[in-house]
Amino acid sequence: MPSWKDQMPSLGTLGPLIALVLACGFFALQSEQFLTGANFSLILQQVMVVGLIAIGQTLIILTAGIDLSCGMVMALGGVVMTKMAHDHGLHPIVAISIGFAVTAGFGLINGLLVTRIKLPSFIVTLGTMNIAFALTQLYSQSQTITDLPAGMTLLGNTFAIGQTQVAYGTVVMLAMYALSWLWLRDTATGRHIYAVGNNPEATRLTGIATHKVLLLVYVLAGLCYGLAALLSVARTGVGDPNAGQTENLDAITAVVLGGTSLFGGRGMIIGSLIGALIVGVFRNGLTLMGVSSVYQILITGILVILAVATDQLSRKGGR
Template sequence: MTSTSDTTPTRRGATSATRWADLARNPLVGPLAALVVAVVAFSLITDTFLRPANLSLILQQSVVIGILAVAQTVVILTAGIDLSIGAVAVLGTIILAKVGGSHGPEVAIVAAVVTLVLVGLVNGALVAWVHLPPFIVTLGVFTAMYAATQLYAGSQVYPVDKGILTWLGTKLSAGGLTITTGVLAMLAIYLVAWYVLSQTAAGRHLYAVGGAPEAARLSGIRSGRVLVLTYLAAGLIAAVAAWAALGRIPNADPNAYQNANLETITAVVIGGTSLFGGRGSVLGTLAGTLIVAVLRNGLTQAGVDNLYQNIATGVLVIAAVALDQVSRRRVQT
């Protein structure tokens, strides 16, 4: 007969192993661990990485891509993709600069928000109601927005005077670390997105549409409306990113952020969000954004050529997608 004292350690061991297994399956654990490893590695390789000024620079460099990556995350969670997000944000910067110069900053902000939300509506309508592939839709919108921005800007750069349009570049000091209001805005957007996705019915519907579309349809979820609202939200977030871009550099350049779409996808994928939809977190995306920023900053300080930095980032993306594939196969089996 087995005594209670003999079985208790075994049960405790099994419970502990289960907890560790559950923790390992959390998609947020990998990105956070990678971020910690990168920070520790570069702090050992270089003497300047952990200096407050450098950490502040990393955060400031992450703002625009970090905000756009939130929009990319919600779209990818629906099993879609948005290749137009960078071009849409650049159009927003030109609208803010030109309309702000002629009609005032308040009118410019309203004009930029309305325009970019309408672009999101077009994306969402074509995907949800016309049933076109998101890749094709957003690739076409990317091409159209890039050309429209060049035409609207006349291929010129527009400087922006200090004021509300550059407010997200205002610097704040805390404990020797200097950050900007843009960093706080980025963190606020992540917090709101996390709450909506994890604590509301709208978030659960979005995950269902991306992860199990047929089950979502049978359960009465209006998938088309969810998709349209998702792309509308992406347009609104892109408007905030455009505002933050002028706070970062007070010039509206129609040629800026040409790789923003790829950089946002990189941050999302490294952050553990599945390209197949229905799995991931905006908190993982935040970690992914910081991983890319830390990697580029650390390699630059270590004297590594920018081309090799791109190679390292590309390898990291491929590895992240491969891990996602393995994880999905394990879940299915």
């Protein structure tokens, strides 16, 4: 009969949630503004773009890969959809669809290079990151796209829950996490993703087409970046060619803090949401305390190192 210790959730599962609760408790003691509905709504709006990117990043990291191009691909998708609507007068739905096609196309290219040519995901996505950045600047002529139709910024609007205004984009992000969690937990394809990350060769020998699983993961990640681009446009009201320059590292930070192993095969998608919220809470709380943004970056870096060290120690302990 398993002991109570064996039945308890692992540190990798509970750790991120405990860290989030402790951070909220600390900042609540430091600022009266922290524990307000308006501030929590602001935190969710601030993390919704990175949160969406982190879903795609989680899928890739679960397969023991990594995607450095996510932020730049998101920026390119945002510029494409806004220019299609503004310059060419396309209906917002058509313009948004073209933007999604571009981001999914980059995901497909990444996936094909990883699966067919067997290039490391780090090298592939480092290259496509630079390609996406160059295309974004060339296509936009480094100019911000403004005067967008209302349909492009709809998800940036808010609705009231009590006295708190909540953005529709926040609801979309939370719904995407719920759907992704159910998909990974309850479908064969979701379980195959974990299997590929754990042991791709053993998974292949069981008859699972590992290259198809990987290709699906990269395309789905690209679609997540497209949705993140739409949320970014909705929140800012513009197509910004300079967007996405730090979102790749922010998304990886969220995934790592959320307990997903960089070695693949282990982690929960909800953990990435918690990781994004941890970063958002720290930045918001430190801002309320008047702490310089330099220290915010410093603390975020320390948190990432601690999270990776915890993952490494837990893996050694499990051997």
